Amino acid sequence: KKRIAFRKLGRTSSHKWAMLRNMVTSLIKHERIVTTVAKAKELKHLADQMVTLAKTEEEKRLHAIRQANAVVREKPVLTKLFEVLGPRYALRQGGYTRILKLSKKRAGDNAEMAVMEYVDRPGELRAAKPPKALQEVVMAKYWKELGIDPIDSNSTTEQLVDGIQDLQLADQKVDDVETEEFEKTVEESEEETAYIEESHESEQQKESDSSTEESKK
Secondary structure (H helix, E strand, C coil): CCCCCCCCCCCCHHHHHHHHHHHHHHHHHHCEEEEEHHHHHHHHHHHHHHHHHHCCCHHHHHHHHHHHHCCCCCHHHHHHHHHHHHHHCCCCCCCCEEEEECCCCCCCCCCCEEEEEECCCCCCCCCCCCCHHHHHHHHHHHHHHHCCCCCCCCCCHHHHHHHHHHHHHHHHHHHHHHHHHHHHHHHHHHHHHHHHHHHHHHHHHHHHHHHHHHHHC
């Protein structure tokens, strides 16, 4: 069947909504829960919607708090939603949660199990891809350190060519620095080798002189 907006999950509408409220409250509280794949897919939309409410502007914050309060069951969890999760995803445009399927199915009914969690949480095992806005900020800082103006998508052909030439010059500078460092390392190793050889020769000379003196005696 197609174009079915919601999964019934074998429950009445009121029972399903109560279950989803409990699950989203636990997810915000612990930031990671284990459930079935079907429930996780149904919960994902609601969990992302809660973060969207937490990112609401200050002028509309009161109305967003009231909307979230109609879903979240615990006051401390509601506070965490707006004070922790909202600022955490300020630069991320969607994709606040992810579903990781587990290989072991549930005993009894053999249902597929999954882990549902918020991304960018402390202690996560696999880091999520950084948001595009953060990537642009980091790259702009990197280009600025190299002395290169960032290339805009609306730039003209001449600006793009200039940007490519700047990148080539930057690569050449990096290669020159690496070559200088390599040559310096080689010179230091040669000096060290010469010093070791000289010290070895001096020790051999001392040993030969001492043996000659002993033979004379």
